[in-house]
Amino acid sequence: VIEIQQAFGADIIMPLDECVHYPCAKDYAEIAMNRTVDWARRSKLVHSNKSGKNKKLQGRRLLFGIVQGATYEDLRSECINRLEDIGFDGYAIGGVSVGEPKILRYNIITFVLGSLPKQKARYLMGLGTPDDIVQAVDAGCDMFDCVIPTRFGRNGTAFTSEGKLTVRNAPYIADFEPLDRSCSCYACRNFSRAYLRHLLNTGEILGLRLVSLHNIYFYLDLMRNIRQAIKENRFKEFKKQFLNKYNQSY
Structure with a gap:
């Protein structure tokens, strides 16, 4: 090994x-x-x-x-x-x-x-x-x-700055916002929640790929922000703000 x-x-x-x-x-x-x-x-x-x-x-x-x-x-x-x-x-x-x-x-x-x-x-x-x-x-x-970012992505769940978002669900059928307004990944820059929901619910593999891509980008961006907060000696403040916003959806 x-x-x-x-x-x-x-x-x-x-x-x-x-x-x-x-x-x-x-x-x-x-x-x-x-x-x-x-x-x-x-x-x-x-x-x-x-x-x-x-x-x-x-x-x-x-x-x-x-x-x-x-x-x-x-x-x-x-x-x-x-x-x-x-x-x-x-x-x-x-x-x-x-x-x-x-x-x-x-x-x-x-x-x-x-x-x-x-x-x-x-x-x-x-x-x-x-x-x-x-x-x-x-x-x-x-x-x-x-494996969570891609496992959840394959099942149509996106991680956002405001918590988890199950894109397959009915509330997003006419939601033309990006998955996360503060995200600049390829999926968020080019596709709406409604379109991603359509892809997922019609079995188009592109939908799984785009949500997985977003999740990976979100995780990488989260780690970049964590490192920057530690470097600037403000991690405790970052943690409080992140968790307060992230847990809004629960």
Whole structure:
């Protein structure tokens, strides 16, 4: 797995891990955590040996460790300590957004972030909605990955600065506004909600593509705005304004 990612030229390389379901019995969560740490140790050996043979790889391809342990703080702590002993360029939080209640998810994320080294990159795997991302950045996460923008786009749901918008629904049949008035993506510059609704409800694949394109643009723009707010030391204000506006639709 590590050698394949190296062959692909990946900038950040991830070892295998075992992500358990929710709820998960503690005895199995411990087995999965031990397996994750064992894979991490073996991955570090392969990565170090491969990089050592090729000086061009040194300092370019980063290897992250993945923190597992389900909802159990003692297992999460043990996993973090063992991964730190191995040593990685950054750390990922795995095993969240797997069906657990949102409040429990945030408790897990906050606990893990409080135990990870602050000088290393922290990557939250599999999350999430725009409001989830803003909250996680506030907690200390640096990077994310998620299929939500395109998964929701394929089902006709757009993310906007004022919340989610289900374009397939009847209220948009004669709505000639763009998906998001503050968005400058290709879809928002060229097509109305009514036309996108028509495409989606007649099965035209262009509709799915345009809403997915908009969602990806929206996420990228959100991250740009987050970085700018952090740089200008006004993230708390940005978070409050974003969430107040975004949650209007709920």
